[in-house]
Amino acid sequence: MKQQWIYLTGLISLGLFLTVTSFARLVKDTTPCANPGHCQELPKLEVDNRTLGHFENQVIVPPTIDLAEVPAQSNVLGENVATGEKHIYVNLATQTLTAYQGDTLFMQTPVSTGKWNKTPPGDYTIWVKLRSTRMSGGEGGDAYDLPNVPYVMFFYNDQIPKISGFSLHGAYWHDNFGHPMSHGCVNMRQVDAKKLYDWVGPDTTGNITYVSAGNTGTKVTIY
Amino acid sequence: MLFLTVSLLMSLGFFWLKANQRVSPPILAVTEPTASLERRPSAIPSSQISPDGAATLTLKTNGDTVSIMANDLLVANIRLSPNERLLLPFNTWSPDDKYFFVQKTGAGSDEYLVMSASGKTFRDGSLELPVAGLFSSAHPDFSLTAVTGWASPTLIVINSTSQSGTPASFWLDITTSKFIRLSSYFN
DSSP, rough: OOOOOOOOOHHHHHHHHHHHHHHHHHHTTSSSSSSSGHHHHHHHHOOOOOOOOETTTTEEEEOOOOTTTTOSSSSSSSSSSSOOOOOEEEETTTEEEEEEEEEEEEEEEEOBBSSSSSOOOOEEEEEEEEEEEEEEEEEEEEEEEEEEEEEEEEOOOSSSSSGOOOOOEEEOOBOTTTOOOOSSOOOOOHHHHHHHHHHHHSSOSSEEEEEEEEEEEOEEEOO | HHHHHHHHHHHHHHHHHHHHOOOOOOOOOOOOOOOHHHHHHHHSSEEETTTTTOOOOEEEEEEEEEEEEEEEEEEEEOOOOTTTTEOTHHHHHHHOOOEEEEEESSSSOOOEEEEEETOOTTTTTEEEEEHHHHHHHOOOEEEEEEEEEEETTTTEEEEEEETOOOEEEEEETTTEEEEEOSOOOOO
């Protein structure tokens, strides 16, 4: 009798363990992640001018990042500047990014959104800008490791948390804009990413710029 | 025993859900841009900067000849027949600024010519790689529909259709002039 109770208790414990761990894994795996190598912590500034990058089984030479470079001024005194709220639109069907300030067009350019993982549609807000970071992930032939990804603008909303690491950024490893090429982020030509980075909120204060009370992030609509 | 069975079934159920889950986009009010600038840029420029902004490719037309300039270097002169045009696609430059391709259009089917920005020749001694010509020789059972850009500094993305109408993508490795069939279509 005693042995039967021990046996039953063991079975119940095992059953509970299997149920709880399976459920926990399901919940964890539903949180989207743009770069699986970096979704355990919030994005951070990273510069590595010595390491080569890898993408699609190709060796890629990253750009040299100089953190001493002075960031551009958003507005030059004396120039006519547009007024109104800044807003970025990314059209997934046409692979086009359009940026407005009020009704004034700031820029329109082809981009590359998610091919291996879809870029999630929605309304977002930029919460931090990094001059450079490292992105990695994928598996097998799809594995990638890219140092010195330039001009990175991370965005989030209630469904896509900050740790998911979705962003707009420059891409130095391909030139196939206008076609999906990424693992979820919005890739841009480096010149376009720099132009956008210098324009979007929060206004650049250094190589890392977080939003704050008087320095808010630009809205991004992906559709 | 019954409880263990139920727990196991529930665990299997969670694993099945995970394998079949779809991430649904959030239901939000998406605001369309006020101006109708939805289409990709359609004007074909006579110059195109490289993705990092460090180089510029320019086409200069003189009669029936188009000169291709990579910064200040004359890379090639291309003579065109009256109904032909030479175009600079948006993705003309390789990501490392070492190569570019131009599109020759108007004489039936388009040709895409890959060249070195420094004027270097390819392995066979030629100044240019004719992508469409090479592709039709290597894959006569496919029709090239577009060359869209660069997947890497030396891989060009080619879209095509098979004789049965199935879309297929390839890479052209410009260092070997070999084509690599891809498992997914680069739309």
